[in-house]
Amino acid sequence: MGESCASKSLSSESANTELANRMSFRSQLGGLRRGVLSALYRCTIPLGDRGPIISFTFDDFPRSACSVGAPILERFGARGTYYAAPGLANTSTDLGELFAEDDIHSLIDRGHEVASHTFHHSSCRSISAADFEVDVQEGIKAVELLTGRKSRNFAYPYGHVTLATKKGLAPYLKSARSIIPGINGPEVDLNLLFANQLYGGMAGTAAVHLLIEKSVAQKGWLIFYTHDVRPNPSEYGCTPDLFEFAVSAAAQSGSRILTVEQVLDEMGSTAAPRLSSDMVETL
Numbered sequence: 001m002g003e004s005c006a007s008k009s010l011s012s013e014s015a016n017t018e019l020a021n022r023m024s025f026r027s028q029l030g031g032l033r034r035g036v037l038s039a040l041y042r043c044t045i046p047l048g049d050r051g052p053i054i055s056f057t058f059d060d061f062p063r064s065a066c067s068v069g070a071p072i073l074e075r076f077g078a079r080g081t082y083y084a085a086p087g088l089a090n091t092s093t094d095l096g097e098l099f100a101e102d103d104i105h106s107l108i109d110r111g112h113e114v115a116s117h118t119f120h121h122s123s124c125r126s127i128s129a130a131d132f133e134v135d136v137q138e139g140i141k142a143v144e145l146l147t148g149r150k151s152r153n154f155a156y157p158y159g160h161v162t163l164a165t166k167k168g169l170a171p172y173l174k175s176a177r178s179i180i181p182g183i184n185g186p187e188v189d190l191n192l193l194f195a196n197q198l199y200g201g202m203a204g205t206a207a208v209h210l211l212i213e214k215s216v217a218q219k220g221w222l223i224f225y226t227h228d229v230r231p232n233p234s235e236y237g238c239t240p241d242l243f244e245f246a247v248s249a250a251a252q253s254g255s256r257i258l259t260v261e262q263v264l265d266e267m268g269s270t271a272a273p274r275l276s277s278d279m280v281e282t283l
Contacts, residue, residue: 034180038192041167045267046129047185051219052154052255054212054265056247057069057177058193059117059155060088062095062237066103070112072244078257082107083117083155083177089150095228095237102263104146115153116143123157129164136169153177153206153260157193166191175264177223183211185220188267193260196224198246201239212253221263222255236271 056073058065061082074081088098104114119138127135135156143151152174156165159179169176174251175190182194196211198204208224215222228237250257258266 016052018139037161037163037166037178038189040163041191043170043190045190046177047188047219047221047267050263051185051221052216052253053082053221054215054250054253054255054257055221055223055260055263056121056243056257057083057155057197057223057225057252057260058229059083059157059225059227059236060085060093060095060121061099063097063103064228064237065226065232066099066107068240069226069243070107070110072229073112073257074110076247076251076257077109078247079112079218079259079262080249081113081115081153081260082179083115084143084146085119085121085157086137086146087118087139088118094234096230101146101150104163108147108149110258113151113153113261114143114147114149115151115155115260117155118157120158123160124162124165125160129168131164133168134166137172140172150250151261152219153264161192175260177225177260179225183215183218183220183222185218191262193223195225198224198238199236200233201209201242202245204238204242205245208242209222209249212246212249212255216253216255223260226244 002205059068061084065082068079084099084104090100091098097229107114118135119142120135122132122135124132140151153175154173154175161178170191176191176194177193179197180192180194181196184194213221226238228234229240229243230237231239233239
């Protein structure tokens with residue numbers, strides 16, 4: 001005979017409870033990992049009274065980030081930071097068509113920043129720390145060749161960060177941007193800039209507004225990141241409506257909208273980075 005309705009209900013409830021417990025454990029583990037990554041191998045510099053500042057950044061980057069995202073920023077007199085992995089040029093993924101060399105030249109000519117994102121878009125969790133550093137260095141060189149400018153600003157592919165890479169990359173990067181959410185300041189860790197996702201459609205406006213309000217209150221540096229900007233975006237992109245809402249809200253908040261390089265140029269003009277005394281050799 002089959003299970004009774006009550007038995008099936010108890011079985012389903014038990015499975016749901018187990019799933020919830022697993023999700024809670026993973027969430028706690030992720031929070032612990034983010035806390036450790038944020039606490040160690042820091043290279044800090046004071047934001048001072050420069051905030052509130054908001055930066056809009058794009059990862060990979062899809063051509064729509066250039067053809068749709070850039071004009072939206074420009075309508076508000078703003079510019080963005082585009083993290084490029086040169087090995088992805090002229091390819092297509094679920095993000096749509098990725099950038100071509102002409103896109104990079106167009107962005108540079110219009111005052112946007114093009115920064116590095118490794119060469120092959122590698123995850124530091126899938127290859128050795130030494131191999132990852134090589135990929136980062138190759139990406140930096142390739143971006144410099146494409147732009148004619150030196151760039152030491154970097155974003156981790158997939159948002160994957162390890163203590164070994166955070167420590168190992170520090171000597172030759174100006175900044176490394178993560179996808180760990182938060183607002184930068186009053187002390188900014190150049191080895192791990194906090195950044196907040198800008199994904200989906202207009203259902204995300206409340207979260208965007210709340211982040212901007214919080215950043216203004218703290219006089220901090222808020223960084224947004226996304227990928228494609230299309231009417232039907234990937235799960236890692238946003239609609240043009242949401243992107244324009246975020247840029248408009250940033251402008252109306254009284255925040256200055258600056259590229260990552262512009263912010264760091266300001267900070268570097270009056271203070272030099274210092275290594276934190278809490279750096280350790282092992283965990």
